[in-house]
Amino acid sequence: xxxxxxxxxxxxxxxxxxxxxxxxxxxxxxxxxxxxxxxxxxxxxxxxxxxxxxxxxxxxxxxxxxxxxxxxxxxxxxxxxxxxxxxxxxxxxxxxxxxxxxxxxxxxxxxxxx
Amino acid sequence: xxxxxxxxxxxxxxxxxxxxxxxxxxxxxxxxxxxxxxxxxxxxxxxxxxxxxxxxxxxxxxxxxxxxxxxxxxxxxxxxxxxxxxxxxxxxxxxxxxxxxxxxxxxxxxxxx
Numbered sequence: 260x261x262x263x264x265x266x267x268x269x270x271x272x273x274x275x276x277x278x279x280x281x282x283x284x285x286x287x288x289x290x291x292x293x294x295x296x297x298x299x300x301x302x303x304x305x306x307x308x309x310x311x312x313x314x315x316x317x318x319x320x321x322x323x324x325x326x327x328x329x330x331x332x333x334x335x336x337x338x339x340x341x342x343x344x345x346x347x348x349x350x351x352x353x354x355x356x357x358x359x360x361x362x363x364x365x366x367x368x369x370x371x372x373x
Numbered sequence: 374x375x376x377x378x379x380x381x382x383x384x385x386x387x388x389x390x391x392x393x394x395x396x397x398x399x400x401x402x403x404x405x406x407x408x409x410x411x412x413x414x415x416x417x418x419x420x421x422x423x424x425x426x427x428x429x430x431x432x433x434x435x436x437x438x439x440x441x442x443x444x445x446x447x448x449x450x451x452x453x454x455x456x457x458x459x460x461x462x463x464x465x466x467x468x469x470x471x472x473x474x475x476x477x478x479x480x481x482x483x484x485x486x
Contacts (some may be wrong), residue, residue, distance in 0.1 A: 303476070
């Protein structure tokens with residue numbers, strides 16, 4: 260079946276604009292994660308959903324970042340009033356169930372803020 | 374902040390040689406996972422080793438875990454040019470029911486044909 264799908268693959272926005280990044284997890288996967296990856300670094304955790312419930316949002320860097328998964332499937336990460344430091348690759352991952360199982364990653368959205 | 378630290382940061386070898394990458398972490402864990410990332414792509418899960426396991430094999434991959442030293446190693450035997458990628462270790466956080474993974478900075482492996 261299809262893997263994790265993220266769109267858009269690339270996004271360029273001007274500083275101050277709002278952006279929305281979409282993640283389609285593998286069908287039936289309960290857990291969904293968002294990560295931020297700076298160039299040359301490992302992914303850093305942003306937030307975690309179990310079905311539609313956002314159980315951990317401790318990694319969101321500011322209140323400009325907001326994520327939702329209203330029906331327990333597709334998720335959207337929204338960044339308001341973007342800043343240059345928001346430029347990074349945003350990765351989405353899903354896993355079948357709870358319990359620290361292997362995560363399946365999408366190819367990410369590369370966000371550039373001018 | 375990143376819990377894991379991979380060593381070395383970069384590794385260049387010839388096809389057919391073995392590649393060893395190390396990972397150290399700071400807090401108690403349930404399990405440790407290794408992932409591979411090709412340039413411009415997402416991460417691909419390679420292997421998961423639980424805290425009560427010491428060694429695990431999968432094809433040409435061998436992972437060891439030493440919880441007393443809070444360290445793990447990934448060995449790729451008989452490397453191929455297609456193994457060129459960045460490799461990351463990731464640990465879970467043993468608190469609060471969080472399912473998140475904490476990744477290291479990665480080892481960039483180059484396998485020369």
